[in-house]
Amino acid sequence: MTRINWKSRQPGSLRQAMEWDLEHARAKHNRSVDRVADLMGLSNKWVIYKWVENGRLPAVLIRPFESACGIDYVTRYVGHSGHKLLIDIPTGKRASGSDINDLQTSFSDSVSLLLRFYEGKADTDETLAALVTTMERLAWHQGTVSRHRQPEFDFQEIEQ
Secondary structure (H helix, E strand, O other), X not given: OOOOOHHHOOXXXXXXXXXXXXXXXXXXXXXXXXXXXXXXXXXXXXXXXXXXXXXXXXXXXXXXXXXXXXXXXXXXXXXXXXXXXXXXXXXXXXXXXXXXXXXXXXXXXXXXXXXXXXXXXXOHHHHHHHHHHHHHHHHHHHHHHHHOOOOOOOOXXXXX
């Protein structure tokens, strides 16, 4: 069984985004659809199944749904369908070696898929997802570097 890289997945439809959110909730947080419905304050799980079946989710329940699932595929889909890039707000923290390595891996994967796409050997959706992931990761680093000019207090770090 291959391990899923949750950060680099890019949903192609709202229905797929909702399915992946629920899959993430089950795989990473051991939360059933019943538990997700309970965390959202819904009376039963069948409402969620109906939303997934129809590919519709009330806008006011997007954040509670994603919070209960622990990932934001619906928000990503809505943003990307509007031709926007989405990045996490940079914290200005120093990037680790693994952060830079992830960025380099993302570049390599994107370029490889792009070459295969132009040879007619790669899927359009897969290539677009890889390119968007790389652009978002690069934009995050750009934001982090620009925040370095204006350092903030690090309330996360505890001194002893």
